Amino acid sequence: MTMKVHEIFESICGEGPVIGVPAIFIRLYGCNLKCDFCDTKQDDFYDISVNDVSEAISASVNGTRVVCWTGGEPTIQLNEMLRTISLLKTSGFDFDHIVETNGTIITADIVKANKDKISVWIISPKDNQTAKYWITAIHDDKTLVNMIHLKFVISSFDELPSELGNMRFYVQPKLTVDGDSDPVSAFKSLVEQMWKFIVIVPNVVILPQLHKIMGVR
Numbered sequence: 001m002t003m004k005v006h007e008i009f010e011s012i013c014g015e016g017p018v019i020g021v022p023a024i025f026i027r028l029y030g031c032n033l034k035c036d037f038c039d040t041k042q043d044d045f046y047d048i049s050v051n052d053v054s055e056a057i058s059a060s061v062n063g064t065r066v067v068c069w070t071g072g073e074p075t076i077q078l079n080e081m082l083r084t085i086s087l088l089k090t091s092g093f094d095f096d097h098i099v100e101t102n103g104t105i106i107t108a109d110i111v112k113a114n115k116d117k118i119s120v121w122i123i124s125p126k127d128n129q130t131a132k133y134w135i136t137a138i139h140d141d142k143t144l145v146n147m148i149h150l151k152f153v154i155s156s157f158d159e160l161p162s163e164l165g166n167m168r169f170y171v172q173p174k175l176t177v178d179g180d181s182d183p184v185s186a187f188k189s190l191v192e193q194m195w196k197f198i199v200i201v202p203n204v205v206i207l208p209q210l211h212k213i214m215g216v217r
Contacts, residue, residue, distance in 0.1 A: 003080045004029035004045045006072065008056050010064060014211025016122045016170050017149045018098060023066040024057055028081070031073040033102055035126055037153065037174050042072055050080055054087040057095065070100040078106065085117045098122060103130050108137040111147055124151045131161040138167065154190070157197040168203040175212065183212040 006027045013021045029045035031038075057067055069081055085097055096119045103123035111121055125131035131150075138144050150169040152160055160171070173186030187208040194206055 001050045001080055001083055002047045003050060003053055003077055003084070005048045005053065006042045006045050008053070010060065010062055011211065012214075013066075013068060013098075014209050014214075015172055015207065016100070016151045017205075018066070018068075018120065018122070019207055019210050021066055022062070022064045023068040023098070024060050024064050024095075025068045025070060026053065026057070026074075026081075028069065028071045028074045028077050030076050031071055031102075032076060032104060033073065033126055039175060040072065050084045050087060053084050054091070057084075057088060058091060058093045065095055066098060067095045068098045068100065073102055073105065074099055075101050075105040078110075082114060082117060089117075096120075100124070102126050103134055108134075108141060108144060111144060112141075115147060119147075121148050122151055123148055124153060125161075126153075128161055132163055135161065135163045135167065155186075157190075157193050157201075160197075160201065164201050166203055168205065169201075170205045170207055172207050172209055175209070183209050 006029045008027070009025050011023065011025060013019055013023050027040075029042055074081060081099075088095060097117060098120045099118055100122045101124070103125050123134055125134060134148065134150060138148060150167070152169065152171045153174045154160065154171055155174045171190060173183065173190055175181035175183060175186055187206070190206050194204065198204070
């Protein structure tokens with residue numbers, strides 16, 4: 001079994017609820033969406049066996065205990081990803097696995113079925129239908145609260161779905177693809193807007209893209 005991998009590297013998590021956490025990143029190739037603000041360029045990939053990916057993770061020289069599966073859209077290769085995680089566990093490597101996804105391919109049942117393999121799903125909906133599905137799923141099944149974290153990439157709070165209410169969720173600034181946007185200014189803009197919306201979404205958490213500010217991957 002092989003995977004289409006764009007790159008494997010070590011860095012800190014720059015977004016969402018795990019911001020600042022050291023991790024091994026597995027950036028898988030391919031996405032089922034074409035977001036005009038996507039800042040991830042994937043011009044090439046390597047076909048790598050799940051065994052080799054497992055060995056690359058276990059060979060981490062810095063002792064990192066977190067693996068972040070990202071893309072593209074990593075759940076396109078969900079079976080390969082789960083197989084790699086199983087190989088690691090069988091070999092005695094008990095990493096915490098985080099998946100960054102747009103949430104269009106997986107379901108709440110898939111999340112629950114793999115709770116022993118994947119610690120955290122960071123779901124960043126890019127359309128209202130996907131957002132409503134996950135908001136409803138979390139409302140209806142409280143066991144998902146600690147497994148799923150919703151993250152919205154926005155320029156304005158007006159872009160948020162109205163169904164969020166008192167739910168805890170994360171927002172980060174939407175930057176331009178060409179990299180001309182200033183991540184600090186974009187973050188400050190969201191903070192300023194927050195005060196007008198805090199009554200509507202009292203549990204919002206605004207986070208910068210830390211890796212963009214630091215100039216790291």
